[in-house]
Amino acid sequence: MTTDAPAFGKGCHLHLIDGSAFIFRAYHALPPLTRKSDGLPVGAVAGFCNMLWKYVTDEHGSDAPTHAAVIFDHSARTFRNDIYDLYKANRPEPPEDLRPQFPLTRQATRAFNIACIEIEGFEADDIIATLACQARDAGGSVTIISSDKDMMQLVGDGVEMLDPIKGKPIGVDEVREKFGVGPDRVVDVQALAGDSVDNVPGAPGIGIKTAAQLIAEYGDLETLLARADEIKQPKRRQTLIDHAEQIRISRRLVELDCDTPLDFSLQSLEVRDPDPDALLGFLAEMEFRTLSARVAEKLGAKAPVVPSAPPSDVPAAPELPAIASSGHDCVRDRAALDAWVAQIREAGHVAIDTETTGLDEMRADLVGISLAVHAGSACYVPVGHVAGSDDLFGAARLVDGQLPLDEVLTVLKPVLEDPAILKIGQNVKYDWKVLARHGIRMAPVADTMLMSYALNAGTHNHGMDELAERYLAHRCIPIKDVIGSGKSQISFAQVPIDTAAPYAAEDAEVTLRLWQHFAPMLPSEKVTTVYETLERPMVPVLADMEMAGIRVDGETLKRMSTAFAQKMAQLEDEIHALAGETFNIGSPKQLGEILFDRMGLAGGKQGKTGAYSTSADVLADLAVEHDLPARVLDWRQISKLKSTYTDALQGHVNPDTGRVHTSYSIAGAQTGRLASTEPNLQNIPVRSDEGRRIREAFVAADGHRLVSLDYSQIELRILAHVADIPALKQAFRDGIDIHAMTASQMFGVPVEGMDPMIRRQAKAINFGVIYGISGFGLSRNLRIPRAEAQAFIDTYFQRFPEIRAYMDKTVADAKETGFVKTLFGRRINTPGINQSGPAAGGARRAAINAPIQGAAADIIRRAMIRMPDAIRHLPARMLLQVHDELVFEVAEDAVDDLIAVARQIMEGAAEPAMKLSVPLVVDAGSGRNWAEAH
Structure with a gap:
């Protein structure tokens, strides 16, 4: 920066660009892009450069800057973390493909010949606040190019904001519209309302609107807190009294620091034209052909030649060796284990897989750990193989040639918990939980199953064996070849180490190679953000939930089982009375004969065996016409509740924790919905009294x-x-009963005094439409004639x-x-x-x-x-x-x-x-x- 620039003062106009906001805007608004020569992610850099070029070439008119700077956040931790250690704690880590682009955006700023500023320990907002205050005090004017609400406290005489996306100025009126107060009281409102994004606690239960009302009434935050006991609303009064110190801390967190130490002067930020050689050189290095041509034309320079393919001197990627057990080691001593740890530290990543005695992560014993760092090699570390029976009453003993479990875990724990080393797994949540039970919390983790899911949801399954065949042309050793099947199946702990090692090490190497295959596909297929923000972070969250479990009252379950048995007996009597004879309700063959042969109901369809179908769909259709199939559906529901929940849940209680531990499948449903298994706690009916009663047992x-x-x-x-x-959006904004409103619009009836049956019909249509329901399906749900149901749907689409x-x-x-x-x-x-x-x-x-x-x-x-x-x-x-x-x-x-x-x-x-x-x-x-x- 020059030091002989004219002094900053009256008539000067400073533009302060929120660089971090530009970066994230560019990253999320544009598809992923990689540099062709080496695969470096540069999508965010491309968007950032386009935004800077637009800024540089814009005709700012009377608002043209005389001085300008782009301000960046230096690091995540600032002085605010010393005030409140959970500040911004809930913000996710930046996506992996964005991290290498941060320094490139700084290079881009310098290439455009714009001052590039970041200061360790201070947020970009504080630097902007300090520069804005200095410029205003010196007699100049300031435009902050950002839409960040935290900077609205700076708006006032000489300082305005400009939304870079909408191109609209943000002045005092806009601030008042957003916060309900002027800029001078924004901090007080934010202190009360808190901020979930930055994890500013605020006052529980108080939002922006209420906060603005309180500040408007009492003048400022300290007066409000001093007079909190005067507030008539009891809960609000107690909240302010109990959380006064938390609110004051929140104010310190949201108030910008206008005294950030700067080692440069305002005059050094004088606007300068880009240096064509520097700017075009950078753009060529990034391989931005289109922008390079536009910049060259504008600056009257010759566009640089950007190669369209990797330079000829870049060697082709080596062909990987086939996966073979010859490259797999069995680690039986400390020196070999230490050597593998050294490899892991050097590489910065490791594929890991655990072998256990069962599929229940909460109860299975650890038998061995396999590791892979490079394609072509992997190892297995046995720790729990036994000779003889491994059940409680057998004479099992650990076989020789294994390192002690505690020693292995002690050696591996530092690398498995090292934030600088990536741990790669296939369905890594299982391994995470197994190791967590031994005091190791792996982080960070990558999951090849979730990578496949992000790339290919709905096209194929994501199990390792299928992925290996599909993407690596490799057939994994079948588990039955190792532990047997049927009555002859043994525990993995009983498998001889020499047999277990090739199988286990292969799992680790396959996982590593799948990661190497999928990782570059994520940005090219534009699913990196989905994987990084919606898939991978779920692993530790769900693992902790599953390990916590939920307490179940066994006595309540037993009472419910008895009550359900009685209810089933009552329904059986009703069904037999309707049929005019007794029969086995649980027999589809006998039920079909009753419905279609003896009662003569229409719609009977016989399969290849000659038996009638009595599926739920068939019974739902018949229930519109007759009570017997309706009662059978009720009987089946009670029977399912009894067998699936009140009886079965008692067997799912973990004897060590006294709780039920379900397992969530992250990659089950292609829509992203989680699936609960062993036991399934998501399908307990909530629309029936009996289903709701089951929830009483969860305590x-x-x-x-x-x-x-x-x-x-x-x-x-x-x-x-x-x-x-528009009609639905406005109803939701106004807090209107959406089902009553729909019924009113469809059937022309007033909301007041509406027949509950009409509202129920509208509710069924509202939710049914989301699932593309037909008249056929709606007639089943409402148990009304199909023509009437179709008329409802037709009316709905007209409205x-x-x-x-x-x-x-x-x-x-x-x-x-x-x-x-x-x-x-x-x-x-x-x-x-x-x-x-x-x-x-x-x-x-x-x-x-x-x-x-x-x-x-x-x-x-x-x-x-x-x-x-x-x-x-x-x-x-x-x-x-x-x-x-x-x-x-x-x-x-x-x-x-x-x-x-x-x-x-x-x-x-x-x-x-x-x-x-x-x-x-x-x-x-x-x-x-x-x-x-x-």
Whole structure:
């Protein structure tokens, strides 16, 4: 920077560009891009350069800057972390393909000959605040090019903001519109409302609107806190009294520091023209052909030659050796283990796989660990192989030639927990939990199963054996070749080490090679953000939830089983009375004969065996016409509840923890929905009294309460947003009963005094439309004639034509591209969309629903990923996810605090990636058991 520039003063105009905001805007707005010569990610750099070029070439008119600078954040930790150690703790790590681009954006700024500023320990906002105050005090004017709400406290005489996306100025009026107060009181409002993005705690339960009202009434924050006991509303009064110190800390966190130490002067920021050689040289190095040509033409220089292919002197990637056991070691001594640890540290990554005595991570014993660092080599570290029986009553003993388990874990723990070393797994959540039970929390982790899922959801399965054959042309050793099958199957602990080692080491090497295959595909297929923000961060979150488990009251389950048995007996009597004879209700053959032969009901279809179908769909159709099939459906539901839950759950209680530990599949449903297994806690019916009663058996630990937070009608809200339905959007903004409003618009009846049956019909249609329901399906749900159901749907589309337009466009796009996308970029493949015949209808309905259900799944994933850091200061933990609902266990005296924090996270989960045109609303409840809480 020059030192002989004229002094900054009256008539000078300083532009301060929020560089970090430019970077993230460029990264998320543009598709991934890699430099062809070496595969370096440069998409964010390209977007950043385009934004800078637009800024440099814009005609600013009377607002033209005399001085300018781009300000960056230096690092994540600042002086605010010393004030509050959880500040910004819930922010996810930057995506892997963005990290190497940060220094390149600084180089780009310098190449454009614009001052580039960052200071360790201070945020870009503080540097901007300091420069703005200095420029204003010197008599100049300032424009802050950013839409960051935190900088709105600086707006005032001589200082304005400019939204770089909308191109609109942000002045005092705009600040007042957003916060309800002027810029001088923005900090007070933010201190009360808190900020879930930056993890500023604020006052629980107080939002921007309430905060603005309080500050307007009392004048400023300190006066409000001093007079808090005067507030008439009891809960609000107590919140301010109890959290006064937390609120004051929040104010210190949100108030910008105008005294950041600077080692340069304002005059050194004088605007300078770009140096053509420097700028074009940088653009050529990045291989930005189009921008290079535009810049060269504007600057009157010759465009640089950018090679379209890798230089000839760059060697081709070596062909990898085949996966073979000859490259696999069995580690039996400390020196060999230390050598592998040294390899891991040098490489900075390791593929890891654990071998155990069973599939239940909470109870299985660790038998061995396999590692791979480079293609062509891997190792197996046995620790738990036994001779003889390995059951409790056998004479099992550890075989010789194994390092002690404790020693192996002690040696591996530092590298497995080293944040600088990437741990790669296939379904790594299993290995994470196994090792966590031994005191090792692996971080960071990558998961080849989730990479495949992000790339290929809906096209094939993501198990290692299938992925190895499909992408590596390698057939893995079948597990049955190692442990046998059927009655002769043995535990992995009983497998001889020489047999186990090739199998286990192969798993690690296959995992490593899958990672090497998938990693470069993520940016080229434009799914890096999905993997990095929605898939990979879920691993430790779900692992902790699964390990926490939920307490179940066995006595309550036993009482329910008895009650269900009695209810089934009662239904059996009713069914037999309706049939006029007794028969085995559980026999499809006997039931079919009763319905179609003896009662003569229509619609009977016989299969190859001659027996009639009595599936749920068949019975649902018949239930419209006769009570007997309706009662059979009720009997089947009670029978399922008894066998699947009240009987079976008793066997799922872990004897060591006294809790039930479900397992969540991250890559199960192609829409991103999680699936709960062993046991499945997501399919407990909540629409029936019996199903709701089962939740009574899920109880909180002593001194605690269960808290349930549930998104209200989230899929309908997303539909209103994506289909751009004005009537629904306004109803959601106004907090109107959406089902009553729909019924009123469809059937022309007033909302006041509405017949509950009419509202129920509208509700069924509202939710049915999301799933592309037909008149046939709606007639089943409502148990009404098909013609009447179809008339309801026709009327619905007449009232809301935007929904039909959305459906038609979604299906057309899916037919053209073979996939649909959620709001957050998740790609859901639709392989059957162009088929004909009966399958076409199902594929069409799936394509219509997938972006909506997928977006809902993405939103709750985003909330779950942020939640652990947000509630870390509370005596609480997240236990369950049931689609749109999260269940927590929290100390009795912290229930309200937990609800306030969790609700704020959930309702703001879509942001900043997506600003929905309808609000997300979360209902909350608490109780001694799950039924009371929900």
